[in-house]
Amino acid sequence: MTSPDLIDLTTWTRREAFEHYRDRVPCTYAMTVEIDATAFAAALRASSRKTYVAQIWAIATVVNRYREFRMALTDAGEPASWPVVHPAFTVFNAERETFAAVWAPYDPDFGRFHEQAAELLATASSATTMFPQGGLPPNAFDVSSLPWTSFTGFTLQIDGGTGHLLPIFTLGRYVERDGRTLLPVAVQIHHAAADGFHTAQLLGDLEALMGDASWVGA
Template sequence: MTHTRAIDMHNWPRREHFEHYLTRVECTYAITVELDVTELVAALRVRPWKSYIAQMWAIASVVNSHVEFRMTLTEGNGPATWDIVHPAFTVFNPERETFSNVWSPFHADFFTFHEHAADVLARYRTSTSFQPQPDMPANVFDISSVPWTSFTGFSLQIRDGWKHLLPIFTLGRYRESGGRTTMPVAIQVHHAAADGFHTARLVQELQELFSDPSWLAT
């Protein structure tokens, strides 16, 4: 069973920031970065792993490493963190030109995660409903892919989404330049949960996983 842990407001360095951006200046922000995936793409070419699942595992690994990206609210709107969060992700049905929103439990072991996520993608690739899984938990964060186009900016306009503290990721099409391969990654963040420092650290750690994909061979 997954639990939440209430944050001690009296000793939390970000208490004032949290209160400011949650209640006084309700604020989310979006950042789009180009990450170098050259080594990741090369490693995946010689291994039987799905790129989308590898990307999701890397993102979920970094997200679960930091409490600010596992935040939620208690019934009294106090800050708390999930012990673990799982990726919810999109699967595209090309015949209908629609997608379904599904999820798979996060595992620190890449191969265990890949096995479960690949099964979910295969099971729901022809789904005709938006959310076909009946058991999606509350502790999921969103990842979607737009593999048909690359982009340099991407922002979600979420009406009345001021209580959604978990990050949202959008992945774009690879771009080749100068012998390197890059991928745009857009990240939507609630400012009550994380500041620019925290998001920059997440980006850096994600880049490190992409640059050294030795986890694909262990």
């Protein structure tokens, strides 16, 4: 298992903000936006690739671009960052009306990631336990989907979650408006890890990646 890299506190520009929101005023915040996914949805309709897998890969790609969204705490409580984080995602069992939480190693090659994650989705859709892989690695961040409804706001109330620094994403059902396809995306993040600037930058990258969906492929 890869270990997180310690952050040099003497040069870290966010040290004061981290210490403030980690120790003195610990808090998380949530941001919900509608991503323009028109080109992304059209590319998927013309391909054999799975929408949910493509959404997960796109999120994991932009998350791995920024240290702020790969944050961790060492056993001694020191700030660190993972070299890479992997998506953990929910899979619905329609027969039981329950879900499983699984994870797939991030691969910058979408085709390779899709092959592994699509197989995992197919297997986990009949899982009868919440963690069929036996648990999630510490450098996994969470993605879940609510394809039954769209939303304009979504928050999680995490009891004792002030030590959880990795982001949490929730996706909603597409919304068709003025000829565009919009995807509700909610992200919850610890304020010690990232400010609103960083989250806005992340979501802008996600929209740009979905706007140029040539990577979706066959």
